[in-house]
Amino acid sequence: MKKTLSLLLVLLMLFSFCGVSALADDGMDICGEYTLFNVIDEENGDSTEMLQAMAAMGKTATLTVNEDGSAVMDLFGEEQTMTFDFEEEVIRVGENAVPYSFDGEVLIIGEDDGSFYFSKEGITLDESGGPFTFYILSDILDDDGESVLDEYYDPEDAESVTLILFSHGDAVFEDDDQWTELFFDFEEQTVTWDEDDVFSFELEEGCLIIVNGDGDRIVMEQADPGYAGPYVMTAMVSEEDGDITEQLSLLDALGMLPTMVVNEDGKALLDLFGTELEIRFDFEDMTAEKDGESLPFSYEYGVITIGEGQDSMSFSRVLEKEAE
Numbered sequence: 001m002k003k004t005l006s007l008l009l010v011l012l013m014l015f016s017f018c019g020v021s022a023l024a025d026d027g028m029d030i031c032g033e034y035t036l037f038n039v040i041d042e043e044n045g046d047s048t049e050m051l052q053a054m055a056a057m058g059k060t061a062t063l064t065v066n067e068d069g070s071a072v073m074d075l076f077g078e079e080q081t082m083t084f085d086f087e088e089e090v091i092r093v094g095e096n097a098v099p100y101s102f103d104g105e106v107l108i109i110g111e112d113d114g115s116f117y118f119s120k121e122g123i124t125l126d127e128s129g130g131p132f133t134f135y136i137l138s139d140i141l142d143d144d145g146e147s148v149l150d151e152y153y154d155p156e157d158a159e160s161v162t163l164i165l166f167s168h169g170d171a172v173f174e175d176d177d178q179w180t181e182l183f184f185d186f187e188e189q190t191v192t193w194d195e196d197d198v199f200s201f202e203l204e205e206g207c208l209i210i211v212n213g214d215g216d217r218i219v220m221e222q223a224d225p226g227y228a229g230p231y232v233m234t235a236m237v238s239e240e241d242g243d244i245t246e247q248l249s250l251l252d253a254l255g256m257l258p259t260m261v262v263n264e265d266g267k268a269l270l271d272l273f274g275t276e277l278e279i280r281f282d283f284e285d286m287t288a289e290k291d292g293e294s295l296p297f298s299y300e301y302g303v304i305t306i307g308e309g310q311d312s313m314s315f316s317r318v319l320e321k322e323a324e
Contacts, residue, residue, distance in 0.1 A: 035119060037117055069083045184201065207219065228262055236313045
């Protein structure tokens with residue numbers, strides 16, 4: 001990562017210490033705002049994952065190209081102006097020129113020994129799946145607050161109607177073995193149902209209410225998905241380093257997030273950066289044992305927190321396919 005960042009800074013310095021010349025005016029298609037999504041050079045190879053990791057932490061490198069050829073490159077907070085020669089397809093650097101190419105979507109600056117890839121689409125992060133909140137249908141109410149659950153379901157079947165809501169808004173609604181994809185927009189307070197219908201919703205602690213097309217309120221209560229299954233680390237606090245939860249997004253983007261699988265008998269396998277540790281959870285005494293050492297832990301709605309106070313780490317349930 002440090003070598004790739006150094007390469008970026010070298011490019012920035014190259015533009016800083018060299019002049020530019022007046023350019024042509026026929027590059028209208030290239031004008032706009034771009035995000036750096038990859039750097040490829042002979043020594044470090046492909047840097048896609050590194051840039052995705054930085055984007056997950058809110059750090060991106062951008063390039064803005066104006067109609068007159070002037071441009072501003074922002075490399076993680078360090079800005080530098082430059083100019084494009086649209087006729088020659090180069091960025092002039094004093095007496096030298098850095099070539100670029102543009103295919104309508106991707107802008108490439110540099111040559112085989114070092115190329116920078118920019119896109120107007122930005123960096124796409126995988127925001128589906130991951131930790132989730134599990135809900136079970138509790139009731140359906142009409143405008144008067146009266147239950148109309150029996151108009152939709154046999155009350156005995158209500159507990160089989162569930163919803164899995166991921167933190168990014170993706171959701172899956174299961175009804176009688178039928179799966180429907182939903183998307184929750186937390187800013188607009190709307191939920192798109194099966195890509196067609198858009199309803200409003202209310203989300204309170206432990207309760208999700210969806211107002212359907214008939215005006216009825218579908219009430220779903222948060223429930224326990226069960227402790228057995230795969231987990232990923234979602235929080236960590238240490239007395240020495242404090243709360244380092246935000247740094248987990250970097251590990252997630254790099255595919256290095258610690259994981260854990262807990263069996264029905266409480267036996268668990270914790271994977272910390274390739275090192276596997278065996279833990280035994282006692283869900284009656286609420287203690288976790290490893291190599292003869294016992295630590296307290298808590299469990300609530302699919303979240304296991306090992307330790308307490310200034311030394312603890314939390315793991316949240318994910319679906320089986322997320323752990324593969």
